[in-house]
Amino acid sequence: MTTVAAYAAPAAKAPLERTTIERREVGEFDVLIDIKFAGICHSDIHQAREGWGEAIFPMVPGHEIAGVVSEVGSGVTKFKVGDRVGVGCMVDSCRECENCKAGFEQxxxxxxxxxxxxxxxxxxxxxGGYSQKIVVDENYTVRIPDGLSLDVAAPLLCAGVTTFSPLRHWNAGPGKKVAIIGLGGLGHMAVKIAHAMGAEVTVLSQSLRKKDDGLKLGADHYYATSDPKTFEELQGTFDLIVSTVSAPLDFGAYLSLVKVDGALANVGAPEEPISLNLFSLIGGRKTLAGSLIGGIRETQEMLDFCAEHGIGAEIELISASEINEAYERVLNSDVRYRFVIDTATI
Structure with missing residues (x-):
């Protein structure tokens, strides 16, 4: 075992604090990664505070990891020392079921x-990634293209692929009208990616406070959902709506904005259950769906796509000592648009 410094939540809802953890020795098919940057995802807060149910403590969060390979196992063929790599939301799966074999390890x-x-x-x-190093099987590690800086690439390992996957699955592209609910850590990536795919992009946000940002990021239109006229004007408009928010929504209202045979895909995961009148689906053969991150192959495709189109996250770089403050600011929507920890400060 190797001992490394990290920031961990010692118990549910407790402030994160500096500590040490043990990493396994590098196995035959493992890579040792010197972590350079780690994004702060809202999922980290949900889990560190047991918002999604009972959790394991002490907990070192972080699944938006960007770093450099410093050691490889004897059987590793995909990476070498010095490679720029990333790790996302998973580090293993059964590898044998039909989904794993199809590239849907998630x-x-x-x-x-x-x-x-x-x-x-x-x-x-x-x-996770709020630490100095991590050991990961090469099959759950991805390559970060040279065209992406590691700091703005880190959030792509969750926020990037989480939005890329449904946009790709529901064929966002030229001739398609796509709406993004929420302009936060996930939402701003969804806007950038949907725009790069060629879709006509609309942001649906509670207010117009971030309108200028949304248009600069690639949105064609921006509407405030606090204005009832928005739902009247946009009825039956969108081929696809991607909800990135982690709060319960009036899904009947948002489904009214979807075209016949269109879809509303959720990537945000509220802690509370939702209710739904099924007539909002039946009346239009609409789909209410969910999407979870992406498989390893799709994550690599997303990174390559983002490098090709010059897409990185909009970040605020912080030191490890600012993590607890950053958590509170995320909850107050006070970040534009992703906190990234400089792990050299751990």
Whole structure:
């Protein structure tokens, strides 16, 4: 085992604090990554505060990891020392079920192994990116193209692929009208990616406070959902709506904006259950769907796409000592648009 410094939540809802954790020795097919940057995802807060249910503590969050390979196992063929790499939301899966074999490891029928707040095949809890180093199987590691700086690439490992996947699945592109609910850490990436795919992009936000930002990021239109006229004007407009918010919505109202045979895909995960009148689906053969991150192959495709189109996250770089403050600011929507930890400060 190797001991490395990290920031961990010692218990649910407790402030994160500096500590040390053990990383396994580099196995035959493992890579040791010197973590350079780690994004702060709203998921980190949900899990560190047990908003999604019972969790494992102490917890080292972080599944938006960008770094450099410093050691490789004897059987590694995909990476070499010095390569720029990333790790997203999972570090293993069964590799045998139909979903894993199809490249949808995130939907592993036996359950993927999360980068943190999970138990690995060795029976030990996994720890994430708020740390100096991590050991990961090469098959769950992706290459960060040279065209992307590591700091703005880190959030792509969750926010990027989480929005890329449904946009690609529901064929966002030329001739398609796509709406993004929320302009936060996920939403701003969705706008950039949908725009690069060639779709006509609309942001649906509570207010017009971030309108100028949204238009600069690539949105063609921007509407305030607090204005009832928005729902009248946009009725039956969109081929696809992607909801990036983690609060319950009036899904009947938002489904009214979807065209016949269109879809409303959720990537935000509220802690509370929702209610739905099924007539809002039946009246238009509409789809209310969900999408979870992306598989390893799709994550690499997303990184290559973002490099090709010059897309990185809009970030605020912070030191590790600012993590707890950053959590509160995320909850207050006071970040434009993703906090990224400089792990050299851990």
């Amino acid at each position: 939907y592993c029928l036996k359950g993927m192994v999360g980068t943190y707040n999970a138990v690995g095949k060795d029976g030990r809890p996994t720890h």
